[in-house]
Amino acid sequence: MQSAQQSSPFLKLSLLCISLTLAACQKEDPQQSVKPENKIELIQQDLVTIEQGNAISKTSFTGTIRAVNQSSIQAQVTATATNVNAEVGQRVSKGQVLVHLNNQDNAARLAQSQANLASTQAQANQAKLMMERKQRLLNQGFISKVEFEQSRVDYQAQMENVRAQQANVDIARKANQDGTIYSPIQGVITKRDVEPGQTVAAGQTLFEIVNPDQLEIQAKLPSDQQAALKIGQKIEYNIQGNSNLLTAQISRISPIADQASRQIEFFAAPNETITSLSIGAFVEGHILGTDNISGQKIPLDTIQSLKDQPYVWVIRQNKIAKVPVQILNQSYSNNTAIVQGLQNSDLISRIKFNDSDVKQDVSISQN
Structure with missing residues (x-):
């Protein structure tokens, strides 16, 4: 019993030494596990x-290709198409007949107005002869001056009627002539909305024509970049679907900005030949500055x-x-x-x- 009590202090001392040794080992282990960070390696x-x-x-911009000369042709009268002489894709010359419209009412009005004109002209001629006869009688002293003046007034009234009837004839002839529609420009038919036998209304679009021989770029630029817009300024651009870099020069600039979009419209003339298939194509480019x-x-x-x-x-x-x-x-x-x-x-x-x-x-x- 006494020897066991004596050995107890030694046992406690041994356990304390072991604990201190383990604690020291635990502190040294993290230091041994730390490694320097790897650098990212690159080559030249x-x-x-x-x-x-x-x-x-x-200065960047976007726009489209358009024809300089193009026209949308509408019917001026309500009538029935009898002959249509143009097809989509057909090249037409200025003044060529595109369609005949038949309107019997306009023809009848023209005939009636011409008959009224002839009748009024005859009455004016009769009034003129009467005035000339009374002029001779006045000179011979057979009638009073008042009677002669009355004949002169009648003649002037008849001449006014003649002019009024002539105006009616001109109006009726214009309406009758509107039944024949001519091409206002030289170009190619791009749209046709009339067929033989079809009744068209006044104001209805019948044809659209463009001249593919002269194309231009139509684009807009924000008003805060207006300093880049000058007549003759050079442009580099690409047409949608064509990777070639093309050039142009600004030819016209709108004098005012659009009130809704605050953008200024401008036009540019291409330096290279562009095919008609590019009409309406999207354009992306730059206006080249001088600085x-x-x-x-x-x-x-x-x-x-x-x-x-x-x-x-x-x-x-x-x-x-x-x-x-x-x-x-x-x-x-x-x-x-x-x-x-x-x-x-x-x-x-x-x-x-x-x-x-x-x-x-x-x-x-x-x-």
Whole structure:
């Protein structure tokens, strides 16, 4: 019993030493498990150095291709089409007959007005003879001057009736002639809305004609960019479905802005020949300015979110950075852009990173 009590302090001391040893081991283990973070490795081909560059200022616009000369032909009278002499796609000359409209009422009115004119003209001739006869009698002293003046007044009244009837004849003839419709311009029929035997109403569109020999660009620009609009200003543009870069010159500018859209309409004459199939096609282009833009020249395809808050990934002081840029000029044909917002020592990364990679260390390999 006494020996057991003596050994108890030694047992407690041993247990305390073991506990301290284990605690020391537990503190050392985390230090042994810590490893240095790995750097993101890039090669020289992943990076692009910044160059100083110049470009011509450009103002973007959208529009369509239209014919300079085009016409929409409406019926002037209500009548029945007897002959239709034009088809869609057919080229017609100015003054060519397109359709005959038959309206018997207009023909009857013309005949009636012509008969009334003839009757009134005969009465005027009779009044003239009477006035001349009384002039001779007045000169011979057989009648009074008052009687002669009365005959002269009757003759003038008959002449006014003649002029009134002549106006009725002109109106009836015009209505009758409106039954024959001619082409007002030289061009190609693009729309036909009348068939033989069809009754058309006054004001109804029968044909649409365009002259494909002369086309132009019709576009609009916001009024706050009106400084870019000048007669003779050069334009670069693409037609929808055609990858070729074409050129034109501004030929006309609307003197006022549209009150609803606050945009200014302008027209441009193409320098290259455009086929008639492009009429109505969508156009996208730039108005070339006269001022040069200076900035930092980088590859266009390295810019992220090109149309909405553009930015680039750069290596700045051996760390990854996400830098917003202002695009001053861009060219898809040679994959270049002139921007502002970078430091000349930045290296543009062709590799796309994530936001979590920002400030991550980078190592650049020569191979």
